[in-house]
Amino acid sequence: DVKVTQSSRYLVKRTGEKVFLECVQDMDHENMFWYRQDPGLGLRLIYFSYDVKMKEKGDIPEGYSVSREKKERFSLILESASTNQTSMYLCASSFPRGWSEQYFGPGTRLTVT
């Protein structure tokens, strides 16, 4: 079974703090993704990565950065958290063949106060 794990299920941070969200997959997938999910909106892609040390901006990269130093690990960084970044963050991974099925982690619900 594919397993995608995220470092925290729930996180509460203060405005201005630096926040790290970690994602690890165990299926040797080349592709990894970070999304945010807000009520009434579809998943929105923040960043994705096709390979180690490779990253591409998604639809809403502002205020975020990512790091992929190892194939199995993809980190999302909020340099200076703001209240409008309160959201559910979902990590996913997939094989690179076309747009293969994405396998999701359980999500991290981040609250910025």
Next chain:
Amino acid sequence: KNQVEQSPQSLIILEGKNCTLQCNYTVSPFSNLRWYKQDTGRGPVSLTIMTFSENTKSNGRYTATLDADTKQSSLHITASQLSDSASYICVVSSDSNYQLIWGAGTKLIIKP
């Protein structure tokens, strides 16, 4: 503009009843369409994928249909169970730049 719209936003039905969820898209060029199920507090899980040439695909009690001419898809759930309570998300993939366009989902509640 590429868009995926789902209806209804939410739906409540009694256990054992059938229901149909709708997905309309304006994505072009079209590559494939997936339905995902997302349980509360969990990430989405793929139910089915359909390509341009497929009209119907089943996965147990779930049956997805695709009409590429009208750009509509539906997900039919037969003999609903309490475990079907979840959000169902339609996702369309575009050939042009491998972009995924996500619908906002339909929240389905099954009542005993």
